[in-house]
Amino acid sequence: MPSTTLVIGATGAMGRPVVRILLSDPDCHVRIFTRNLSGRLARALVEAGRGRVEAAIGSVDDEASRAAAMAGAEAVFCNTDFFSTASPLREYEQGLRVLRTVQAAGVNHLVWSSLDNAAVMTGGRVPVPHYDAKGAVEAWIGLMRSEEFMRQDADGWFSRHVTVLTTGPYFENLQSFVLPQHGELADGRESMLFNIPLGVGRWPMIALDDIAWFAKLVLNDRGQWGGRTLRVLSEALTGSEIAAAFERVTGIPAEYRDVSLDAVRTSMPGFGQDMAAMWQYFQDYDVIGRERDIASLRRLHPGLLRFEEWLRASGWRGEPAEVQKQA
Numbered sequence: 001m002p003s004t005t006l007v008i009g010a011t012g013a014m015g016r017p018v019v020r021i022l023l024s025d026p027d028c029h030v031r032i033f034t035r036n037l038s039g040r041l042a043r044a045l046v047e048a049g050r051g052r053v054e055a056a057i058g059s060v061d062d063e064a065s066r067a068a069a070m071a072g073a074e075a076v077f078c079n080t081d082f083f084s085t086a087s088p089l090r091e092y093e094q095g096l097r098v099l100r101t102v103q104a105a106g107v108n109h110l111v112w113s114s115l116d117n118a119a120v121m122t123g124g125r126v127p128v129p130h131y132d133a134k135g136a137v138e139a140w141i142g143l144m145r146s147e148e149f150m151r152q153d154a155d156g157w158f159s160r161h162v163t164v165l166t167t168g169p170y171f172e173n174l175q176s177f178v179l180p181q182h183g184e185l186a187d188g189r190e191s192m193l194f195n196i197p198l199g200v201g202r203w204p205m206i207a208l209d210d211i212a213w214f215a216k217l218v219l220n221d222r223g224q225w226g227g228r229t230l231r232v233l234s235e236a237l238t239g240s241e242i243a244a245a246f247e248r249v250t251g252i253p254a255e256y257r258d259v260s261l262d263a264v265r266t267s268m269p270g271f272g273q274d275m276a277a278m279w280q281y282f283q284d285y286d287v288i289g290r291e292r293d294i295a296s297l298r299r300l301h302p303g304l305l306r307f308e309e310w311l312r313a314s315g316w317r318g319e320p321a322e323v324q325k326q327a
Helices: 016-022 040-049 063-070 088-104 130-150 173-174 208-219 237-252 262-265 272-284 287-291 294-300 307-314
Strands: 005-010 029-034 053-057 075-078 109-114 163-164 180-186 189-194 203-205 229-231 235-237 254-258
Touching: 005 016, 016 029, 016 040, 016 208, 029 040, 029 063, 040 053, 040 262, 053 063, 063 088, 075 208, 088 109, 109 130, 109 208, 130 163, 130 272, 163 208, 173 307, 189 237, 203 287, 235 237, 235 254, 235 287, 237 254, 237 307, 262 272
Parallel strands: 005 029, 005 075, 029 053, 075 109, 109 163, 163 229, 189 254
Antiparallel strands: 180 189, 203 235
16 A cells, blocks of 8 residues: 555545545555645544545646645545536546646556546447546546557556546435435325436446445555556446335335436536436446446455445435535
């Protein structure tokens, strides 16, 4: 384990579990990169670290603060925030700036947190901005690996020191922005209604703690994972399968109800088109079947939770929880 790991995006939904799992190694020191040192989530991470978490203030848009945060770090885990700019081009540019700063700082290992490039995978039919921005950075990393290969660079930085961890939606989204609602079934029973714009498609998901597990795996072993891309998920479920699993585990009657993509577009000003495109992507494209080797992932991580297992482990019964960063 590197002596100091810088986590960019540490206060976000993914970053917090990554920090927690890194701290499970008593020799690991974590530095979090934050715009707000006094923010509630940043302070909570520092306090939970009991002297092994420090905070560096700055922005991925500011070169000086990026360089200062990376000074002395052995590794960097980076998950940029699309929704802070709502611009695929801006997030792509942020990603390239981070990569260049990490390389210039002499950091031994960078893990780039990516998402599938929906525009590419659907032949341009369904661009999903917050996916495609991260996917474009991943593509640039791949381009640089090819350049290093063509130059026969035996220790190319992108080919030996950069890992891509491609993730996806997490089960915990059901506790926040896709929270089920109390309602009534046709037979009059009180139930939880899973209103999801999924049609008859499948939602690919994974637990946040399992993303963190894979992050620690690759951070722990640059020799094995430097220059490689690991694509993770757990399973993909229809809306009806999600509701049925919830009812089996909790005993609470549940039902899936489809939501139109037009309703999504109009309900989220500024982001609705992006969110609707994401659901269209899940309706049209079998992400797990075409882009993941789940059997290999389970051999790598036998504890990789399925949705029903996550329900039992978390004890979730439909109540809201803080997942995405609020403050």
